[in-house]
Amino acid sequence: MIRAIIIDDDLTTLDGLSASVPWQRYNIELCGTGCNGREGLELIERHAPQLILTDIYMPVMDGIEMLRQLRADGNEAEVIILSGYEDFKYAQSAVKLRVADYLSKPASLMEIEAVLASVSARIQTVQQDAEAEQELRELWELHQPMTRKLLLKGMLESHFTQSPFFEKACRQLGLSFEDQVFTVVLLEYGIPRSRPQVKRSDLAIYSYAVGNMIEEMSQASKEVLLADLAPHMVALIVCMPRHLRPSTLLQRVKYVIGQYTEQIKTYLKLEVWAAASQPVYSIHELAAAYAKTVDLIAGRKYIDRYWLTDEAKDDAASGAASMELPRLTEDYQRLVRHLVDGQLELAERQVEELGRSLGQHEGLTVQSLRNAIVELIGMLTVALYEKGIQLEDIPMPTHWHEDLERIHHVHDYLDYVGELTTSAGAALAARGRHKHQKTVDFMKRYVQEHYSEELTLDDIAEKVYLTRNYLSQLFKEVTGENYNSYITRVRMEKAKEMMLSGKYKLYEVAIRVGYKNNAYFSQQFKKYTGKSPSEYS
Template sequence: MWKIVIIDDDRNVLQGMKLAIPWKELGAEWAGEATDGEEGFELIRRVNPDLVITDIYMPVMSGLEMIELLRTDQFNGKIVILSGYSDFEHARQAMRLHVIDYLSKPVSVPTLKSVLQKVIDQLHLERLKSREQEELNEKLIQFQPFIEKEWVKSVVSGTLEPSYREDDKLPVPFESWKKANHLVIGVEMVRDIRLNAVSIADLNLFRFAVGNIVKEIANAIFDSYSYSELHGTRCAIVIHLDPPPPQEELRMKLRQLGADVIESVSRYLKINLRIGLGSLKNNWLQMSDSTEEAFRAIELRESPAMKGCELFQWDRTQASPDLSPLTRPVKFYQELISAVKAGQAGLANRIIADQFQLLAARGRFTPTEIQLLAGEMWGIMNYSLYEAGIVWDERSPEELPQQEIVWLTTLDMLERWVAKTVNAICSGREWKGNSKHRQAVDFMLQYLHDNYAEDVTLGELADKVHMSRNYLSDIFKNMVGDTFNNYLTRVRMEKAKELLLEKNMLVYEVANRVGYKNVPYFSTLFKKYIGINPTDLTKRT
């Protein structure tokens, strides 16, 4: 109900107005009355009405003086003046004080009703806009971490829009970047027999798990860092140094981080990693250069940072001569993936043409190198299709292009094959969702991995992303390849497995840590998802 206050020194007017206003029809209620401006001011401050109807000439304090005090007091309600005098100067002052209407006494009932209806319609519209803005602000708050993640990814991969490549365009959370030095560490999951055998949904779990391990170790060694998932099986961590430590100290810390990450991921996830170290940059806009160097170090594997460990340091002096021009594959894949996800075939083809022109400048490639490059490109595109909710083929990603890849022997053939594949994806109708759905599912995945120990429900997350529970359930299953509850349970079981392997906690403590009070039920689920009882796991390792 809209609250209306009436202020007039004539009690007959007050009584007449109360009788004349069609309260129920307007959806309004009487909220109080006063006979002078001072009394009216106190009344309005107390009840905070939506609409004030006031006379101008009143004892103690005039209506205009009262309105001016109200505006100084930040009162934002609507005000209608009802006066027995037509005075231009008063009307001018009323406009300056944002009075919504100025009526002369006596006012007819139809005119009064019309004016009040207009005011209430405006209140309805403003409330609707206010609610929409509140919802928008709420969404922005909820998705702010993902906006920040995309910003970091665009800087790390070199895809940041040119108009944002200035210090004054840095978002507030990243302003410290201006003064710091930066070094990128590239992390790549090795596509061996074990990794190639897992489903895309399981690969997503591995990516989260690797990210958690990387961040935990980096947090113990460096004061400031940023983490970014890149395409396929790659991620990057940016170390921010202000000021940078002595060269030897930094080298020791980087070796420690790399060795600890490789060992921990191998021990807990049974996944092999390769890690590359880019060089130190003194400007945040050069982060992408360090990224390319880090992954080029992994590609070349010519400068081990320490013996017996797949940890490599970028060293331009030892890079192969035919690979010396930096072709920026990280940027290429990131731009290509974005174009494919958006279905922009023309843009994707231009990106492909530019990249293959750079590859051609390197010189000749052997048929084996061409086929390896094709497999890498397909693996990255296939994972990106999953991220976008596209079902390209129900077969495994290794089987899909194999018959075509074996016939690729030249760079031109590879370029035509990549362009044909991308065009087929962009023109296909195999989408299972859109960008809004992908954003909602991304939010849900991150929320689950951050809050798996809590009593998380699909209904709770549906409210957060402003979708119906059933609709969100369908979207989640289509994009992730599993139901919400199954995925949450798998996240909990993988975390429980990691905790048990550390051997710092008893089974009941692990169960409680991942959200289960009932230990027998936890053990049953653990055996179902991991294939072994939790107590047997601790005995075997």
């Protein structure tokens, strides 16, 4: 309800307006009345009305002075002047003080109601706009960390920096990459051979600690951006002023690498390898620089014009160990990413790809298969932990340590990974439903309000500053239904209501539910209901 007060020194006017005007018809609640501007200010402080009806000429304090004080305090309530006072200067003052309307006494009830209807509609529109804006602000606050994460990770992908999302997200996050030079830095870490008591599977716990450490350090630095945080690997983008000399850039990058690697080595006692790309002077070149840096660190050797550190005592041995199943590690990273993104179908395909990858390796042993599962468990444990899920919470027939004993063949391995993928995917989906429900509710409501228009997922993505693909995955994860299928369902249900009402012709129904082509609407309607529009109505 819209709260309103009346200020007038004429008691007849106060009583008449209070009793005669059907306030509720215009969604207005009359909170109080006063006889002069001072009483008006007290009522305004007490009730915070959105609508004020006031006379101009009153004792103690007139209406214009009351409005001046209100506006000086930042009060934006709508004001209707009800006065027989015809002074031109007062009328000018009313305009300057943003008065919604002016009615000369005596005004008829019909005139008063017409003004109230207009002002009430305007207030409700402003309230609705403010609520919608507040909702978008809340969604932005909710999505801001994820938007920043998507942005920085996307900068390492080809063509991402040329996408509309990148430009809009940078603007919303207040990020600018003008006049800067960029270097990609990769840090890969592992458990040193000097600590045989630490199991390989324990690396998942260390990965969580590394993640916290790197995030804290990058947040405290203006020139280092955390682009990606994956099990075993960290990707950083070092941004520096374009005017610096190449030798200065190299020194600065070495200093950054030294800071980060030293923290990991000192506090976590892990072995760290670091690689840095050549400086690039355009943000659009970052993806290519990242790809070269990945190749560099995978090679575990010095390459001309690149800089790599490897403080392992036995380069050949550690290189061979880390390269034992290189393609399998990449497959694992994709598998975990698909699970976290809620893309269960892609995760299942990735399991099939794992089978093909293993088939290309000669001399596989039972122990190598079991070690490969331990590596997957480590990566998955980190991903689940970041989502607030413990590995032990995932329902499996037996404990995963016991399951290792039944791995004797590639088929056993694939069966185990398939079971683990299904269970982990279900746990992640269940966890994500509640977290993203508010966003999905907004998407549904947007469709309900705009189903008669040409709807695309890009419209909503632009409002909440998330990528189109991420929103599509999120909607399917929470609802179990594709976004386009949901739009069709809403439109068809609305069409059924209209046809049953008998008020609209077929072409009118089609237009009102967002279809410009009548034949295409009929085709979609029959596909949805099993009947043609003529048969249904």
